[in-house]
Structures are given as structure tokens and as C-alpha cells.
Amino acid sequence: MHIDLRRLGLAGSLLVSSLSVAYAQSGTFPRNGVYDDRPGLYAFTHATIYTDYKTRLNDATLVIRDGKVEAVGPNVKIPAGAVVQDLKGKFIYPGFVDLYASYGVPEVKAPERQGRRGGPQFDSQKPGAYDWNQAVHPEVNAAELFKVNAEQADALRKLGFGAVLTHQPDGIVRGTAALVSLNTNRNETELILQDRAAAAYSFDKGTSTQDYPSSLMGSIALLRQSYLDADWNQRNPTREQNLSLRALNQQRSLPAIFEVRDKQSLLRADKVGDEFGVQYIIKGRGDEYQRLPDIQATKAPLILSLNFPDAYQVDDVYDAIRVPLQDLKHWEMAPANAGLVAKAGVPFALSTADLKDKKKFLPNLRKAIQYGLTEEQALQALTATPAMLVKAQDRVGALKPGMQANFLVCSTRLFAPESVMLDNWVQGQRYQLSEVPSDYRGVYTLKIGNQPEIKMLLAGKPEAPELKIVKAPADTVKGTLSVNGELATVVYNPTPKTKGSGAVRLSGYYTPDTRMFQGDGQLPDATSIKWSAQRQEQASRAARRDSAKAPEPVQLGQLQYPFVAYGRPAVPEQQTVLIKNATVWTSEAQGKLENTDVLLQNGKIVKIGRNLSVPSGGRTVDGTGKHLTPGIIDEHSHIAISEGVNEGTQSVTSEVRIGDVVDAEDVDVYRDLAGGVVAAQLLHGSANPIGGQSALIKLRWGQTAEQMQIKGAPGFIKFALGENVKQSNWGEANTLRFPQTRMGTEQVFVDAFTRAKEYEQEWKAWNKLSKAKQKKGEAPRRDLELEALVEILNEQRFITCHSYVQSEINMLMNVADRMNFKVNTFTHILEGYKVADKMKQHGVNASTFSDWWAYKNEVRDAIPYNAGIMHNAGLNVAINSDDAEMSRRLNQEAAKIVKYSGLSEEDALKLVTINPAKMLHLDKNMGSIKEGKDADVVLWSDNPLSIYAHPERTYVDGRLFFDVESDQQMRLDIQKERLRIVQKMLEAKKGGSPTQMPTARPTKHFHCDTLGEEKELDQ
Structure with missing residues (x-):
């Protein structure tokens, strides 16, 4: 028996009890009262049905029973007892x-902490046999x-959602997510479609009150160590009953969703996943288009947000x-992000999200x-792909027999501007979203009394049509139409520009069968009239076709790499360049070579000499009157680091890596190139005795963080002495x-190196065992903190130590001798002149400032002759910056040593070229102009030690990353691009788009003792 709900005057959610077939049992929950379980048998006929994102069925039928799809297709037999709903003209x-x-x-x-006076929290406050860190709670x-x-579910249903993957977005290892239905007429046991459907991760420690981690690199290190600890726990289940690690192991086979900030x-997240064999599904922040080729290479599926920023209020020039x-x-x-x-x-x-x-x-x-x-891509991204x-995919995301009866009923094509979502059915339960809007839009012939017929146009949205009265092609006036039920009112002013003219007011009713408005009205002179407006079908269809024409394609600006000021459409290509007739500062035994040519090809320096010829396809740069030097290398820098330079929450954090948090979009990279810098050691800060591992980078502006790092470079690590590590200036709480x-x-x-030696011996003993014995025994636990220290003992990682006073410099060298390791470099080393002989004996390098003094107690004995004294004692000496501004003027800092210590100009330049290259063990490929070395060179306008000199061209690997001509052009282009977008924003605001006030984004410059991202102590 077929029942048409419309004839019964029902909305589709009620059934006559005689049509129901009650089941003897319904779940495990007892009920107070009479059982009234209905089969929920419905048939939706004559609809256009998308069974999935790409399969469209015209004039089809969908049958659902008991919350699931029973049948779908164009020739489906309607079961007896089904409630039939005719959806002709509608879409499912x-x-x-x-x-x-x-x-x-x-x-x-987060639980309340006692503020700064409360002091640090080292241990987890979570009771139970759980992980040591509160941010790890799988x-x-x-x-x-x-x-x-109900409120949250209703809001999501109104957007078309029938199921969501829900989790608690807190912490680094967040636990498992559940796939749940948005039906609110059942209990939780029936709504959980999939328990433990995915595992959730992030780099955000969330509400954890523990100090560690305090930086992005600390979060990454904690995640790495958690994976390793989980592996160890699985291999050795009797050693430690850690419920967190046990849960993490159980989740390794689940889809893993990782939330990131940019x-x-x-x-970074994908790289961690690759280390541990996990392909994350990454939930981004809407800026993926800015690095698409690299993101594409990760093969990571994405969850994209549609959170677009509002236009800025840029009326005020200063605000803009x-x-x-x-x-x-x-x-x-x-x-455009999703489309791209x-x-x-x-x-x-x-x-x-x-x-x-x-x-x-x-x-x-x-x-x-x-x-x-495209509409198909949008539907796929909302249905099939998330499922x-x-x-x-066997439960949600499509309409196939056996799947959940989650579907939308729309007035027309889902993504059409005029489309209205009428119903959202979730597990066979109808949730009415809106009524079918009466669509009055079209072209009408308007007849008012005895006046000649004129044209009435209704356009815009169905629920709020816009009215225009056309008396002649050049005579069109706007009016208003309001419809309440079947009653209609039309008001317009036939001569709006005429002072004192009145409005025509027409009241009446609408007849759907004839598609006509008619009734009574009054003219501006109070004359009563009869009126009618008859819809013209052919003209209306033509108007609809015209309005449906594809809009003009959106015009967007150009992508650039990096996506900041001074970015380029593409990274510069390696060039074949012959620099002719320059004064060449080799930083080698040859010293300065006058009127000399240097050929750069395939990223290398291939020839040095006079009267060289440029190969075919190469270009020549005239170096007459100019100076060519090796690129400057900054041995101690803190530029290009994301979200914290210090992980100072523990005294030893050798597990953290600056290489994990290189910021490829820091404009200081470009500024350093403009100062002739081609490479830098990015150091952890000095908040603890043993800090994090360094990153050695070339300033490859526009490339990714991973591409900037020097492949095959030796490992370095930051140690520190003095006031910072003992927290002299950290306040009473610390x-x-x-x-x-x-x-x-x-x-x-x-203590650290004692533990490292024991750790090394433990692994050596394990590795000596036969495979058979290894299978029976318990493998040692991998400890990333101790592994880095073992690398130091084995000369696979080298120490750069923040230092000032002679007593501590002596102390660390003595500890190194006792524990059998070497200190590679003392940096700052402002009292190095007092212990230069002992440093020479130890074989340590010295990286210092030129003339810094009096900025804190530890430097009261600093003198500008320090570098010269250490140089004359036979030490390898460099001048470093430790400062984003100074790094652009290291040539001038080196020049000061000529004044204070009488070094030759060639030796002074070596302080920022070959000497730091030797300190960083990079001198085989960098630091001097020599055939076979990397083409990292700078062409200066004058003597590089002159205050008047400025770099005209900076090459890294033979790529021209900075030159004055393109820099000037980029400045003009930046201004043009800014003005173009500002004008576009003004137009958007004029068109009614929401706006936001500009907010200043302060430049964050890290120093050794910067804690967090912005809080700085006295250096």
C-alpha cells in the first residue's frame, strides 16, 4: 500500500500506527511504557539522486528502512507499507x-596555575600509570x-552534515576519535558509528601545565620520543606498565589525523610521520596553496578549512x-585554496573547522x-573522501544498500546559488531545515488600469526577489515586492528623480496555477486602479539562462616563493656566470687577485684566472672596479627559527633540533643575503647547559626549510655556561x-656524559649478542637525549658553547678532558684573550663579537682586542652576529679587527668566511674562492671592509638570490601589488563584505636568551 504524505497533510516524519510493524526487541535498553518501534520505511520517488559524488540518477527512487538504505535506482519497486514522498524536481x-x-x-x-610565582612544573600532575608528560595522552x-x-548537532545538520569525526582537540598525542551520527533522537550507543575511528595528533601541548615542551622543536622531539618509547614498551611489556604507551601502540594501525598551524x-609533521612509517592525514589552516608542489610530494591527504580571512579596513593609509x-x-x-x-x-x-x-x-x-x-570535487570532499x-566508506558518504540513510533533500542542484536545503535525513530520521521557497522570479507583463503594458522583472534570490519596472530600455526603476502567504504588495516610484513624486502601491494576491499577480492599487494621485502581472514563460526562461551564464573568472595575484615580501614566482635557476676583471678576495693562500675572472657553472666555482671565456649560454658580469669575495658565513645566528629558540625547561634538552623548526619565510634570510651572508649556523639558545642540536643552512631564499639545510653537513649542538643557564635573571619563581x-x-x-657512556655501553653489549639472544632479551630503550651526547663522544656531533668568563671556559675544557670529548667552538668567548693558550692546547675554535661590552655583568672584562689576541695565539677565530640586524653587517664587524688588532685586510675577511667554514667543518666546499668549491660568492661595490661597500650580487650554489637591480624592481612591484589588493579590499567593503581591523605583527628577533616567542630577558 502506497501512502502519499502530502495528501495526509503530514511532513514525512509521522506514520499511522497501522502501517508499522513492531519488532519484538529494540536494543538493550528497557523502556518505561508501551514499545512503539516503527520500521521507518520510506520511499522517495521521482527525484534526481546522487548515489555518490559522481553518479547521478534521474527520475529515481530511494527506499530506506530502519535508518538504512534499502534500495536506490530508477526502477525500484516500492515495498508495501512504505510512506511515499514525491520529490519531483528535487535533488537528493x-x-x-x-x-x-x-x-x-x-x-x-587548563587547571589554574599560580602565575609566575608558582614556579615551573617538571612532572605530570595526572594521577595513574600514564605517560610522564601531560601533553601525551593517547x-x-x-x-x-x-x-x-542537540544545539551543536542542529547547527551542523543545517550545513548538510549527517556524521562527524569527533575528538578532544587537546595536547600533542590526543587519543582516539569516534565517528558519530548527528541524529539526536537516539542514545549514544546507537549514534557511535565507529569507535576509535582515528588517532589524533598535533604540535600544540594544549592545556598541559607542564613546562616541557615550551617550544615547537620541543613538541616535535616529545612526539618522536613517544613513538620510540611506545616501540620499546611493546617489545618489553613487563618492564613498565604505561597505559599511555600501550594505548599509543594500539592506535598505530588507525588513520592518524594531525592538526598543524601552517x-x-x-x-614538519609529514617528516615525523615518515620517520615512523605513519602517513598522516593533515588538517591544515587554509594556506596549503602556498607550498603545493612540496605538499603534493608528501602524498598526505588533507583536511581543508574554509575559514577565509575578512578584508582589512584599509581606508586609512597608516592602517593599510x-x-x-x-x-x-x-x-x-x-x-582558491581548495580548487588549487x-x-x-x-x-x-x-x-x-x-x-x-x-x-x-x-x-x-x-x-x-x-x-x-568544481561541484563534483566539492561533493567528493564532503562525502566520499572523508568516509x-x-x-x-561502507557506512557513510554515499547512498548504497546497507549504508546509513544520511541524505539531503535540496530544492535544486546542491551548489546552485538559489538552492535551498529542505531536509537533512540522518539515520532515517527527518530533520526539516526549511520550506520549499516559492519562486516568483521571472519576466512579467504588468498592466495597471488603462495604462500601457510595461515589463516587471523579478530577479535575485527566491526568498527575496529584487523588483525592477522597465518602461523603456533606458527607463528602469527599482521597487519592492513582499509576499506573505498568497498576498502580495508591490511598491515603486515611477519618477524617483522628480521632486515630490509619489509611489505606486499595488496590493493583491498570487495565483500559482496561472502564475499571475492581480489585485487593487493606488496611483500617486490617489486614483484607485486594478492591476495584474502575468508571467511570460519564454522570456523568463531566457532570463534564467542569461543569469546562469558563467561569471567572469576570478583574477588572482601571482604565487611567490616564499609567500612574503621579496618572494619570487620561482626560485632562481643555477646560472653559468663569468664575473670578469674583479678584485678577487680568495680567502686562500693566494690572497687578493687583481683584475681576475671567476667562472661559476653548475653551482660550482670551475675556473679562476684572467681572460676567461664564457661558455655558450652563459652570461658575463663586469666586475671592473668591484670586489668578489666568498659569501659570508655566520657561525652564530638565530634567524629563521619558528616558535621558540630555547627549550629551557630542562637542564639537558639535546633531543631537540633546530633543523625541525627552520622558518623558510623569515625575511631576515633575504636581508642577510643583501648583506652578503650565504650560510649560517642556527643555534639553540642558552637557557640550559646542554641545549638543542643546530641547523646548518644556506640562505636559499624561496626554497623549503628542508631544502635550505646543508646536506651532509656535520651535526652540531649548543652548550651554554654562565648566568643564563643558572637562571640568574629569570625571577624569583625560577x-x-x-x-x-x-x-x-x-x-x-x-652527569649527562656519565649517563651517555653507560647508554653507549648498554647498546654495544646488546649489539654484540647473537640474533637468537636478542630475540629472547630486552632491547635497550632508545633515548634521543643520550644519543646526541654519544655522537659527541664519537666525534659525530660537535659542540658550540655559549661562554663568557675564563673560569667557566677552563671548567668545560677540564670536563671535556675528563669525559674524553672535545669542545669544537667557544662562542661569545669575550674573555678568550685570558685563556687563549689553554684553548689552543685543547684545539678549540673561538667565535666572538668585535666590540660588544657592558651589556651584562659577565662581559665587564670584554675588550675589542679579544679577537686579535686569540688570532695571534694561533686560534681559528671568527666574528659572529647572534643578532638579526648585526648579521647584515658582518663585513663591517670584521673590519673593526683591522683597527683594534692590526690584522691584515685579508685575515680580517677570513674572520667571516673561511674561518667559520672551518669551525663548522664546511671548508671543503665553502668559505673561499677556489676551483671546485660551491659557487657561494658576493660581488661588492667597493672594498668589502669599507663602510661604503654594499653587495651588488649574492650567489648561493650559483643561483643569484640577491642583486640590487632586481631588489629595486621588487620594491616597486611590492608597492604595486599592495595598492592593487588594497583597492580590491576597498571595493569588497563597498560591496558589503565583512572587514577586520589591521593588527600589527611585530618582527620576532630571537637571541640566545629569548624565552618563548616574544619574551626576552637581558642578554
Whole structure:
């Protein structure tokens, strides 16, 4: 028996009890009262049905029973007892799936700490047999926390979602997520579609009150160590009953979703995943288009946000200046992100994540489609892809027999501007979203009394049509139309420009069958009239076709690498360049060579001489009157580091790596190139005795962080002595962390290397065992902190030590001799002149400042003759910056040593070229102009030690990363690009787009003692 609900006057959610077939049992929950279980048997006929994102069925039928799809197709037999709903002209789509939500899961609030006076927290405060760090809690299971939240569910259903992957977004290792239904008429046991559907991760420690980690590199190190500890725990289950590690092991086979803050951390996360054989699904922040080729290479599926930034209020010139170029460009290009990701072939799902106002989701989705995302790609990203990523494609994301009856009923094509979502069915439960809007739009013939017929146009949105009265092609006036039920009112002023003219007011009713408005009205002179407006079908269809024409393609600015000021459309290519007739400072035994040519080819220096010829396809640069030097190498720098230079929460943090957090978009990289710098050692700060591992980079502006790092470079690590490590200036609260004295600092070194030696012996003993014995025994636990120290003992990693006073310099050399390791470099070393002989005996290098003094107590004995004295004692000496501004003037810092110590000009230049290259063990390939070395050279306008000299060209690997001509052009281009986007923003504001006030983004310059990202102590 077929029942048409419309004839019964029902909305589709009620059934007559005689049609129901009650089941004897319904779940495990008893009920108070009469059981009334209905089969939920419905048939939706004559609809256009998308069974999945690419399969469209015309004039088809969908049958659902008991919350699941029973049949779908064009010739489906309707079962007896089904409630039939005729959806002719309507569209049915699979319900959306959101993979990044916290629906129904309680928000975690950080416990209150006692502020600065409370002091540091070293240990976890979480009771139980759990991990040592509060930010690692894989034991958290969203399914156990989940509780229906009707308000949240309603908001998501209105956007088209029928299921979400929910988790508790807190911490680094966050636990498991559950796939849940947005049905709110069942209990939680019926709504959890998939328990432990995925594991969740991030680099954000969240609400953890523990001090460690305090930096991004600390978070990455903690995640690495957690994976290693989980492996060890699995191999040795009886050694430690750690419930967190046990849970982490159980989750290794689950899809893993990793939330990141930007595209650089996306690449960082994927690198960690590669180390441990995990392919993360990465939830980004909408800037993926800025590094698409590199993201594509990761093969990571993405979860994309549709959180587009509002235009900035740039009416005020001073306000506009405050907005960085990358923010202006991101406003313009962010809506194109999904389309560009799709074009690159990267699989992705779309999410409501990051939207404070969830109502913006559908408008932003349509905007993404306008900016290049196809409707099929959008539907796939909302249905099939999220289902596939969490291995739930047999339950949600499509409409096939046996799957959840999650689907949308739309008035027309889903992504059409005029489309209205009518119903969202979730597990066979109908949730009505809106009524079918009456669509009055079209072309009408308007007849008012005895006046000649005129044209009435209704356009715009169905729910709010715009009215225009056309008396002649050049005579059109706007009016208003309001319809309440069947009653209609039309008001317009036939002569709006005529002073004192009145409005025509027409009231009446609309007849759907004849598609006509008619009734009574009054003219401006109070004459009563009859009126009618008859719809013209052919003209209306033509008007609809015209309005449906594809809009003009969106014009976007150009991508650039990096996506900041002074970025380029592409990284410069390696060039074949002959620099002719320059004064060449070789930093080799040959010294300065006058009127000499240097040929750069394939990233190398291939020839040095006179009257050289440029190979075919190469270019010649006239160096007459100019000076060519090796590129400057900064032995001690803190530029290009993301989210913290110090992990000072523990006295030994040798497990953290600056190489994990290189910021390839720091404009200081470009500024250093403009100062002739080609390479730098990026050092951890000096907040603890044994800090983190260094990154040795070349300033390859525009390339990724990974590409900037020097392949095959030796490992370095930062040690520190003095006031910073014993927390002299950290305030009253910081008196708990060991060490608090200089003698305590010595003990930290002795203890750390004692443990490292024991660790090494433990592994050596293990490796000597036969494979059979290894299978029976317990393997040692890998400890990243101790592994780095073992590398020092084996001369596989080298120490750069922050130092000032002679007593501590002597102390560390004595500890090194006792523990059988070497100190590679003392940096700062402002009292090095007092112990130069002992340093020479130890074989240590000295990297110092030229004339810094009096900036803190430890430097009261600093003298500008320090570098010269150490040089004359036979030490290898370099001048470093430790400062983003000074690094651009290291040539001038080196020149000061000529004044204070009488060094030759050639030896002074070596202080910032070959000498730091030797310190960093890079002199085989860098630091001097010699055939076969890397083409890292700088062409100066004058003697490089002159205050009037400036670099005209800086080559790194034979690529021209800086030259004065292109720099001047880029400055002009930046201004043009800014003005273009500012004008576009002004137009957007004029058109009613929301805006935001510009906020200053201060430049963050790290120094040795910077704690966190912005808080700086006295150096």
C-alpha cells in the first residue's frame, strides 16, 4: 500500500500506527511504557539522486528502512507499507561528513596555575600509570566522552552534515576519535558509528601545565620520543606498565589525523610521520596553496578549512601599511585554496573547522567553487573522501544498500546559488531545515488600469526577489515586492528623480496555477486602479539562462616563493656566470687577485684566472672596479627559527633540533643575503647547559626549510655556561630547576656524559649478542637525549658553547678532558684573550663579537682586542652576529679587527668566511674562492671592509638570490601589488563584505636568551 504524505497533510516524519510493524526487541535498553518501534520505511520517488559524488540518477527512487538504505535506482519497486514522498524536481545527495570536529566532547580547561610565582612544573600532575608528560595522552577515547549535544548537532545538520569525526582537540598525542551520527533522537550507543575511528595528533601541548615542551622543536622531539618509547614498551611489556604507551601502540594501525598551524608545519609533521612509517592525514589552516608542489610530494591527504580571512579596513593609509603583504595576498587567494589543491591531485576533505561562525561554511563553500573548485570535487570532499580516509566508506558518504540513510533533500542542484536545503535525513530520521521557497522570479507583463503594458522583472534570490519596472530600455526603476502567504504588495516610484513624486502601491494576491499577480492599487494621485502581472514563460526562461551564464573568472595575484615580501614566482635557476676583471678576495693562500675572472657553472666555482671565456649560454658580469669575495658565513645566528629558540625547561634538552623548526619565510634570510651572508649556523639558545642540536643552512631564499639545510653537513649542538643557564635573571619563581649555580652547571655536564657512556655501553653489549639472544632479551630503550651526547663522544656531533668568563671556559675544557670529548667552538668567548693558550692546547675554535661590552655583568672584562689576541695565539677565530640586524653587517664587524688588532685586510675577511667554514667543518666546499668549491660568492661595490661597500650580487650554489637591480624592481612591484589588493579590499567593503581591523605583527628577533616567542630577558 502506497501512502502519499502530502495528501495526509503530514511532513514525512509521522506514520499511522497501522502501517508499522513492531519488532519484538529494540536494543538493550528497557523502556518505561508501551514499545512503539516503527520500521521507518520510506520511499522517495521521482527525484534526481546522487548515489555518490559522481553518479547521478534521474527520475529515481530511494527506499530506506530502519535508518538504512534499502534500495536506490530508477526502477525500484516500492515495498508495501512504505510512506511515499514525491520529490519531483528535487535533488537528493549523500549527507556530508566532517572529519575535524569536537561535537559532543567536553572541552578541556587548563587547571589554574599560580602565575609566575608558582614556579615551573617538571612532572605530570595526572594521577595513574600514564605517560610522564601531560601533553601525551593517547588513552583519551572520544567515544567514552561523547554525549549528544542537540544545539551543536542542529547547527551542523543545517550545513548538510549527517556524521562527524569527533575528538578532544587537546595536547600533542590526543587519543582516539569516534565517528558519530548527528541524529539526536537516539542514545549514544546507537549514534557511535565507529569507535576509535582515528588517532589524533598535533604540535600544540594544549592545556598541559607542564613546562616541557615550551617550544615547537620541543613538541616535535616529545612526539618522536613517544613513538620510540611506545616501540620499546611493546617489545618489553613487563618492564613498565604505561597505559599511555600501550594505548599509543594500539592506535598505530588507525588513520592518524594531525592538526598543524601552517603549511611549514604540515611539512614538519609529514617528516615525523615518515620517520615512523605513519602517513598522516593533515588538517591544515587554509594556506596549503602556498607550498603545493612540496605538499603534493608528501602524498598526505588533507583536511581543508574554509575559514577565509575578512578584508582589512584599509581606508586609512597608516592602517593599510600595518598589513603585511602576505596577509593581503592571503585574503585574495585563500578562497582558491581548495580548487588549487584539487588541481594538484591532492586528496582532501572539507571541514567546518576553524570557523567561529559555522553559518559561513556554505557561503564560503560556494565561494570556493567560484574560485575554481568544481561541484563534483566539492561533493567528493564532503562525502566520499572523508568516509574513505577513516575507512567508513561502507557506512557513510554515499547512498548504497546497507549504508546509513544520511541524505539531503535540496530544492535544486546542491551548489546552485538559489538552492535551498529542505531536509537533512540522518539515520532515517527527518530533520526539516526549511520550506520549499516559492519562486516568483521571472519576466512579467504588468498592466495597471488603462495604462500601457510595461515589463516587471523579478530577479535575485527566491526568498527575496529584487523588483525592477522597465518602461523603456533606458527607463528602469527599482521597487519592492513582499509576499506573505498568497498576498502580495508591490511598491515603486515611477519618477524617483522628480521632486515630490509619489509611489505606486499595488496590493493583491498570487495565483500559482496561472502564475499571475492581480489585485487593487493606488496611483500617486490617489486614483484607485486594478492591476495584474502575468508571467511570460519564454522570456523568463531566457532570463534564467542569461543569469546562469558563467561569471567572469576570478583574477588572482601571482604565487611567490616564499609567500612574503621579496618572494619570487620561482626560485632562481643555477646560472653559468663569468664575473670578469674583479678584485678577487680568495680567502686562500693566494690572497687578493687583481683584475681576475671567476667562472661559476653548475653551482660550482670551475675556473679562476684572467681572460676567461664564457661558455655558450652563459652570461658575463663586469666586475671592473668591484670586489668578489666568498659569501659570508655566520657561525652564530638565530634567524629563521619558528616558535621558540630555547627549550629551557630542562637542564639537558639535546633531543631537540633546530633543523625541525627552520622558518623558510623569515625575511631576515633575504636581508642577510643583501648583506652578503650565504650560510649560517642556527643555534639553540642558552637557557640550559646542554641545549638543542643546530641547523646548518644556506640562505636559499624561496626554497623549503628542508631544502635550505646543508646536506651532509656535520651535526652540531649548543652548550651554554654562565648566568643564563643558572637562571640568574629569570625571577624569583625560577629557583627550582637544577642548576642554580656555576658549580651545578659543571655537575650537569658530568652527569649527562656519565649517563651517555653507560647508554653507549648498554647498546654495544646488546649489539654484540647473537640474533637468537636478542630475540629472547630486552632491547635497550632508545633515548634521543643520550644519543646526541654519544655522537659527541664519537666525534659525530660537535659542540658550540655559549661562554663568557675564563673560569667557566677552563671548567668545560677540564670536563671535556675528563669525559674524553672535545669542545669544537667557544662562542661569545669575550674573555678568550685570558685563556687563549689553554684553548689552543685543547684545539678549540673561538667565535666572538668585535666590540660588544657592558651589556651584562659577565662581559665587564670584554675588550675589542679579544679577537686579535686569540688570532695571534694561533686560534681559528671568527666574528659572529647572534643578532638579526648585526648579521647584515658582518663585513663591517670584521673590519673593526683591522683597527683594534692590526690584522691584515685579508685575515680580517677570513674572520667571516673561511674561518667559520672551518669551525663548522664546511671548508671543503665553502668559505673561499677556489676551483671546485660551491659557487657561494658576493660581488661588492667597493672594498668589502669599507663602510661604503654594499653587495651588488649574492650567489648561493650559483643561483643569484640577491642583486640590487632586481631588489629595486621588487620594491616597486611590492608597492604595486599592495595598492592593487588594497583597492580590491576597498571595493569588497563597498560591496558589503565583512572587514577586520589591521593588527600589527611585530618582527620576532630571537637571541640566545629569548624565552618563548616574544619574551626576552637581558642578554
